[in-house]
Amino acid sequence: MRKLLTLAATVAIGLSALTVPAAAEETAAERGYRTLLTVPIGVRLMTEADFDRIWQVWPEPARSRAEKASPGERLQMTLARYGFQLTADRPGNLPQQFTADDKGNVSINCLACHGGPVEGKVTIGLGNSLINLRTFTDDLARYLAANGREPSPPPPKAPPFAEEPTRGLNNAWGAAISFMAMRDRDLNVTEAPQFPVKAPDELDIPVKTPPFWLSKRKTRYYYDAFIGKTHRDIMQFVFEYSVTPQQVAEMEPYFKDIFAWINSVQPPKYPGDIDRTAADRGRLVYLKNCASCHGTYSGEGSYPERVIPLDEIGTDPVRVHDFPVAFKRHLAEGWVGDYGAVALYPETGGYVAPPLDGIWANAPYLHNGSVPTMWDLLTPDARPAVWLRTDNGYDHTKMGLEVTRFTAVPDGVTPEDRRLYYRTALRGLSNAGHRYPATDLSEQEKTNLIEYLKTL
Template identity: 25%
Template structure:
């Protein structure tokens, strides 16, 4: 290793390791007598903490930059540590009166990308201070050693992840059913939480119903087991389905016989393909269900004991209804998984991979409803109210749509009609469910608190819009919301599959862990042009939460380790800078209308202004002086959630961190059509890890397109600021028309139109690729380290 001199030793030592709030030492000391010698002090209390510095201050590390090269350690040979530390100390001016090694590591002198791992007064600071004074005057060392305690230091690891889900399920793992369930850590997110800490929180928890706590681990597991068929809805008894509750009948249900005719009546093929089930899944972007989800083929009896349910296999997003006695009805209906079911890789790639619940970026639900409308007219409702314009996205999380669910609630009707003049929210990429247990607020703009659970079953709201007994239909949601929420909270993110995508570079990931939690993106010398957000330490963790065991147990980061992984920071729009159409669509007028909406708890506890505490938290009567913005999501399983941003505008993580590299118009790669069916069927995105995944930049492979190629929607685009397009005119309508985004659509009649819906055009309304510009100040080496760390989450 070449030890190089640059200018400031510690700026380097911590460039890879520290920042203003970076970890207060949280290692475990063995206690005992004071160290008997300088060597004992070094080996027991200083050298173990140098491993934090070693993560970055080595050749090729994040600290191997001009300001960091004065403090370089050998990557593996620790026998050189004492000599290299002394040499660095001398180069940095010795004790003058305090060494710059301590000034940087304690945050007294900034910037330092590694934060402040040794705050003034901490055991780490004291140990290094004594050692450096011993360097200055060895004759006085014995007296100095008596001023500190003894024992060896054991630091917590930098890497580790609980993979999302809810704390309760981790706590109850392996425990008997009668074990009492502890409080929900998310309830700690109240005003004053983490005040002055590195992780900033401003999206407060609010309890919306009294029966949240399951009491025992047995009841928690029972809730989750009951919730599985309600939400997964893969042919189980009691499966939930489109506006049908979990009942064996529904207005929107249709015969499996009609589904069997799709190849002829919709696709116009000469014969039914042998792989018909797979082709349906490809066309709609909904993988075949991971469990048996049968339907009867032509001339099959769904209750044939040799073929229960039939020998066909439905995709996620469709289920066959069953009677209470378990018998099959031969009727089909769609489910929540049309938006919240997706896939990453194949089942054999690793645990949790393949078809999975609670993630998407694959489906085209408007194509699905358009196809079904040609088979079963009752399914045309959501074909008319188009739910997306780009495959893999949706347009569902806005109160303009929620209002349609209770449109027969006469008291709320005037408010609902008034908001149709407000902006449409446009394109959105459904967030993953495995992070539900780590959020205090839901929706991209934190529009409702996480405990506002009624909306989670809204797609299964019985008898919508024909509520002849509205009270009974609402009661169905109240009776099932805790079960469905428990199952959703139980889901875990998949681990990075090293056998398929390559081994994680542990050393690089450790650098990333330090940078993620410690690097202040607004440090003085970085000159970040984006306004600095309020609170926190300016790091990734400041918004997205703390994950590394080292920092999770650091009181400078979290009030309690129970807050691990919880992200509760709504970042002001002027800071995050991503497309603001979603935010504009949830206007104050919309918030006023929400006050009278049952899904916004108009019957719930109210504040001094008479507004429900579980209503729209963008309402000025609830959010107070918090600025409008977007909720930074938890990052468990982030490697598996591409594309990124709330509107799915950015293909990979590299481009999240390097805005200059984002494509303007792009299309994710599709699977090739089976032999003999080229040009006759529509295939879905390539979700295979071997062929479709970019393991370097972390996202799905894509092709960049140019304006003027092909047909709508991407022919109508240009990056000429003085030019005008048809979509510019439409944007005026969408920005002032509530459901106009959903209603103004050309009917989907050809496969070419379906293919065009795979194109992501960032010039289109609500699909801007800008934002997250503050990460431009990162170096490429730091970006690679951060990406490597995020593979571990």
């Protein structure tokens, strides 16, 4: 992530020149989705030609295979390598994760992390559990260097943030904290950080990307529910160091529409067969064991938005312990938080129990994506220490990713390929915690509960 955003700083593009062509009777939400696909709201990262040629810096034997492949095969290799996807909503060879202007300049967009597939099918608004940002940024850095295009450095005193340790995760928070550290309340870039940062811990926060369709249920955002839900808060992730306050102001109308779209996204229906008798029994298990935290789903339903203390939930503590409170206050007291008008909950001490709409599609589970299936979540002592997923497989029985389980990464795996293995011993990636209601359920009750969760 750090390398990607440093690379993006090479050429800032003028946002004032961007326009969204009007469409008849178009809602704000429809306009917001079209904006993501057609309007480059960030800074230039590369060109479409660069994306077509990035394979030229791949390590062997991947480079030789790409060289011998047809253009279509090479594109599929590129998409698979980085966890990108094409979408029917935008014809052409550019994946949904990027947006190009009329000159072929390419910017990354929100769908890099918030657009992904389940069982091989692109699912709008789903967190991208295949994204491989570290491999992409490494390749792009080599490609640009090979073509004599060195990136501009970040501000000298900008706090450094970590690269993602494995695919399927992002460290967007490390980037956002670094960006905001170098901006005052009015978003002017400063020479020194505006709040203290304990590097590297407070800028090494790998998390799984949640699906957009959960937003409509919430009044507060993020895994610890630390701030009220607004369109400005989602903008902080594009405040790369070269973006000016004027450009931020010009972006705001676009983000109002994007925010409207985010809150209109619907969860996908489970595509397989459901044992309705088991699901009815599972509903009773759910109401007894889960509803008080995760809400109810009959009729209008209800969602309590409860924050569960860390010592109760017991999941990986990094996001709670190392996330700087000073950053939260700086964010809320400045432009992003409308100078204090947006509600702030700076020290929640735990993780919010999320809504479970579309939970079948939202594997892997927990805030760091450390548990590959719902069965594993309900069977904590059997959770794998290391696992490797298939790209398109889905385990309908266990409800989650199709994975191979390991006690350790096999010998001989290259450093690059190690990123494909989820390793729960790494910082921030523990699969501990959330042991309830598993210890109180029989095997049959777990099966019934999973069938019910498929209906949400």
